[in-house]
Amino acid sequence: MRVGLEPFLMLAAVLFSLGLYGAVSKKATVQLLMSLELMAVAVNINLVAFSRFITPATLDGWFFAVFTMVVSAAEVGLGLALIIAIYRRSRGSEVTGLSELKG
Amino acid sequence: MPETVNGVAFGILAVMCVGGALGMLATKNIVHAAFWLLEVSVAAAGVFLLLSADYVALVQLLVYAVAVAVLMIFSIMITLRRLEDAIRPRDFSAIAATLATLFCALMIYALRGFHAPAGQKLPAVAPDIAAFGALLFAAKGWALPFEIASLILTAALVGAVWWTREGEK
Numbered sequence: 086m087r088v089g090l091e092p093f094l095m096l097a098a099v100l101f102s103l104g105l106y107g108a109v110s111k112k113a114t115v116q117l118l119m120s121l122e123l124m125a126v127a128v129n130i131n132l133v134a135f136s137r138f139i140t141p142a143t144l145d146g147w148f149f150a151v152f153t154m155v156v157s158a159a160e161v162g163l164g165l166a167l168i169i170a171i172y173r174r175s176r177g178s179e180v181t182g183l184s185e186l187k188g
Numbered sequence: 189m190p191e192t193v194n195g196v197a198f199g200i201l202a203v204m205c206v207g208g209a210l211g212m213l214a215t216k217n218i219v220h221a222a223f224w225l226l227e228v229s230v231a232a233a234g235v236f237l238l239l240s241a242d243y244v245a246l247v248q249l250l251v252y253a254v255a256v257a258v259l260m261i262f263s264i265m266i267t268l269r270r271l272e273d274a275i276r277p278r279d280f281s282a283i284a285a286t287l288a289t290l291f292c293a294l295m296i297y298a299l300r301g302f303h304a305p306a307g308q309k310l311p312a313v314a315p316d317i318a319a320f321g322a323l324l325f326a327a328k329g330w331a332l333p334f335e336i337a338s339l340i341l342t343a344a345l346v347g348a349v350w351w352t353r354e355g356e357k
Contacts, residue, residue, distance in 0.1 A: 106288035120212075122225060155337040
């Protein structure tokens with residue numbers, strides 16, 4: 086059995102939806118960041134699959150995927166630093182406790 | 189060169205990806221969730237290998253499966269002092285589930301009408317790392333985005349240190 090481009094897009098859609106569910110529903114900030122990572126992984130699968138099937142010679146999807154990884158690595162680093170800063174300030178890292186802008 | 193990607197290998201990796209994601213969302217323990225995310229990252233690297241994107245698979249393993257997983261586990265260790273803190277109450281949200289299901293259904297509905305002729309069989313031209321490197325550092329290729337990416341990483345590093353520094357006042 087052989088598969089084409091569409092199963093990859095389906096897989097990415099399902100992964101992205103699961104990440105979306107987590108990003109909307111989770112209360113712990115670390116789990117929220119994990120869900121964002123899941124969405125980034127789904128996007129990368131899409132990019133690489135399109136690159137392999139549509140433009141195999143110019144490798145556009147590879148570059149896009151690698152730069153997405155750079156940005157999401159920076160995002161995770163900053164996000165976790167932010168979680169630790171919030172924890173220092175309020176001894177907890179629940180999303181529900183973060184309703185004040187300055188307090 | 190096979191006609192298209194092997195369906196059995198793809199099926200196994202897809203089940204690993206989706207199962208890991210479900211496990212990450214379903215588990216009550218945050219530490220377990222971090223390990224499920226690690227499993228999803230490794231399975232996604234397998235998907236990239238299946239698409240003969242070996243460089244992207246390597247970067248995926250290095251960045252997500254090693255660096256991000258270690259960072260996640262370290263910050264869990266720092267912010268959760270006791271074992272009981274890692275166990276979360278089950279937080280099922282019907283609104284979020286509806287939103288995600290609607291999005292998934294919309295995407296799959298859109299994909300059903302999508303039949304690109306190029307997507308049916310794999311092109312014979314296999315991408316390779318040498319071509320990737322030549323394009324990455326070509327002046328008319330991706331050299332400028334590459335430099336901007338290093339700038340972004342430096343800014344993120346400095347920002348993270350500045351945010352978490354000791355001695356606020």
